[in-house]
Amino acid sequence: MNFNTKVIHGGQHHESATGSVNVPVFLTSTFAQKSPGVHSGYEYSRAANPTRQALEDSLASIENGARGLAFGSGLAAIDCVLKLLNPGDEVIAVDDLYGGTYRMFTRLFEKYQLKFTFVNFDDASKIADVITDKTKLIWVETPTNPLMKLVDIKAVVDVAKGKDILVAVDNTFATPYIQRPIDLGADIVMHSATKYLGGHSDVIAGALIAKDAELGEKLHFIQFASGGILGPHDSYLVLRGIKTLALRMQRHSDNGLAVAKYLETHPAVDKVIYPGLESHPQYELAKSQMKESGGMVSFTFKSGKKEDAIKFLEKVRVFTLAESLGGVESLANHPALMTHASIPAEKRAELGITDDLVRLSVGIEDAEDLIADLEKAFS
Numbered sequence: 001m002n003f004n005t006k007v008i009h010g011g012q013h014h015e016s017a018t019g020s021v022n023v024p025v026f027l028t029s030t031f032a033q034k035s036p037g038v039h040s041g042y043e044y045s046r047a048a049n050p051t052r053q054a055l056e057d058s059l060a061s062i063e064n065g066a067r068g069l070a071f072g073s074g075l076a077a078i079d080c081v082l083k084l085l086n087p088g089d090e091v092i093a094v095d096d097l098y099g100g101t102y103r104m105f106t107r108l109f110e111k112y113q114l115k116f117t118f119v120n121f122d123d124a125s126k127i128a129d130v131i132t133d134k135t136k137l138i139w140v141e142t143p144t145n146p147l148m149k150l151v152d153i154k155a156v157v158d159v160a161k162g163k164d165i166l167v168a169v170d171n172t173f174a175t176p177y178i179q180r181p182i183d184l185g186a187d188i189v190m191h192s193a194t195k196y197l198g199g200h201s202d203v204i205a206g207a208l209i210a211k212d213a214e215l216g217e218k219l220h221f222i223q224f225a226s227g228g229i230l231g232p233h234d235s236y237l238v239l240r241g242i243k244t245l246a247l248r249m250q251r252h253s254d255n256g257l258a259v260a261k262y263l264e265t266h267p268a269v270d271k272v273i274y275p276g277l278e279s280h281p282q283y284e285l286a287k288s289q290m291k292e293s294g295g296m297v298s299f300t301f302k303s304g305k306k307e308d309a310i311k312f313l314e315k316v317r318v319f320t321l322a323e324s325l326g327g328v329e330s331l332a333n334h335p336a337l338m339t340h341a342s343i344p345a346e347k348r349a350e351l352g353i354t355d356d357l358v359r360l361s362v363g364i365e366d367a368e369d370l371i372a373d374l375e376k377a378f379s
Contacts, residue, residue: 003062003177004246010061011068012054023054025236047224051232055239062176062242063189065209067216069223070235074172074192075100076228077206081168081188083222085136087113092130093139094121096147096351098170098192099340101139122282124155131163140186141170142179142289146298146335146359147352148273150282153289157185166215172196172326177249178290187211188219195326196295199241199248203234248328251364252295258367259360259374260297268308268378273298295362296325298335306355309334313358318365318373325361330370333359 001010015024026049031042042048052070059068071077078101085091093105095118105116117130127138138160142151153169160167168188169181175196181189191197193205210216223229230238253276260274272279275286276293286293301308313321319332323339333339336348336355343353362370 001061006061007058007245008243011057023051023236023239025232026050027232045232046227046229049229049232049235051239052230052235055230055235055242058239058242059191059207059209062245063171063182063209064176064180065182065189065211065216066213067210067220069208069210069216069219070193070230070238071206071208071223071228072230072234073204073228074190074194074206075104077190077192077208078104079228080208080219080222080226081137081190082109082114083226084166084218085114088115088134089136090115090117090132090134091137091139092117092119092127092135094141094144094149094151095119096144096149096353097139097141098145098172099335099342101141101170103342120149121151121156122149124152124159127156128159131159131165135163135165138165138167139170140167140181141173143173143275143294143296145173145296146333146340146357148275148280148296148298150275150285150289152285153179153181153184153186161185173294173296174290175245175249175294177246178253178292178294182209182211184289187215192326193238194324196249196252197242197245197326198238199244199326199328200237201324201327201329203237203241205230205234205238207238248364249294250292252362253292255364255367255370256295256297256362257293259362259370262371262374263297263299266378268301268303270300270302270304297360297362299358299360300354301356304354304356306336309356309358312377315377315379316373317376318369319360319377325359327361328364330363330365331361333361335359 033039055070056068166187169186170190172192189209191207193207257276263269263272274297319330322331
């Protein structure tokens with residue numbers, strides 16, 4: 001199947017008892033057995049639920065993986081990956097990453113004797129320089145949040161090859177419509193399914209997709225044993241969102257490019273960070289690794305003043321000032337005060353997350369209305 005067909009039909013089957021085209025929401029905690037240990041494949045919904053199974057099969061299909069798993073949040077999915085590791089293991093992570101991921105790494109898992117090294121992934125040789133015999137996981141975000149840096153997934157995979165190191169890629173910003181890390185050699189793909197996969201700002205969910213069945217079974221055991229599963233109704237909402245993923249991501253990308261081009265010409269704007277602009281330092285990598293450039297745009301002010309960013313964000317009306325991203329509606333965010341406030345100020349400064357940085361999640365409204373709203377907010 002091609003991708004537009006996969007999002008609707010990939011891994012999916014009509015419900016067997018009634019022929020229902022849509023998978024029912026199986027609101028049950030347990031399942032009747034014919035005899036002790038003899039059942040239809042479902043025993044208890046923490047282990048498996050037919051609605052969640054339908055979503056997990058869809059996730060595996062659209063990412064070209066062997067096993068999909070759905071979690072109560074993106075952070076629950078990351079937590080599951082880290083539980084593959086043992087005390088003393090080392091993780092190499094991209095330096096510019098979601099604040100919640102950074103918080104989990106440094107404030108939760110470091111105390112369990114996992115070591116995290118944060119590196120600029122713009123050159124794969126920098127990763128090779130810090131690999132030791134204790135390195136067991138390389139954590140990638142591309143594009144990164146919020147600075148829209150790109151990571152060459154193939155180059156990272158090549159560095160890890162033959163070293164018993166897993167490569168995991170947070171594919172939340174791009175989605176499988178734009179890039180498929182498993183096709184590029186990654187072992188695990190992670191999504192905050194709250195974002196583009198769900199697509200309607202009405203669910204909190206996470207996802208993992210494993211490249212091979214053996215790794216998928218290990219992750220499923222941790223999911224089952226730890227209990228961070230996604231409920232059946234939320235599974236239904238994410239599955240419904242996936243069915244329009246291709247249509248939405250194309251519109252997000254078209255609008256994102258239009259907004260980025262507008263911002264690039266505005267006299268109040270200093271720097272626009274968007275992979276689809278030729279001014280992006282990794283524009284050529286974007287063209288080779290990504291089908292489109294997505295709906296996430298970051299920019300700074302020529303004044304460099306936090307006050308100008310706050311004034312701008314208080315004046316947007318079609319854009320909504322809110323955390324999160326990836327919904328059909330456009331959102332605006334101040335990373336230093338909102339999504340990345342958990343990263344220490346000195347670390348933000350080192351990365352380039354300045355106090356005048358604004359991150360936009362460009363929705364699927366008419367681009368003309370979005371640009372007009374931005375124009376008014378600048379005035």
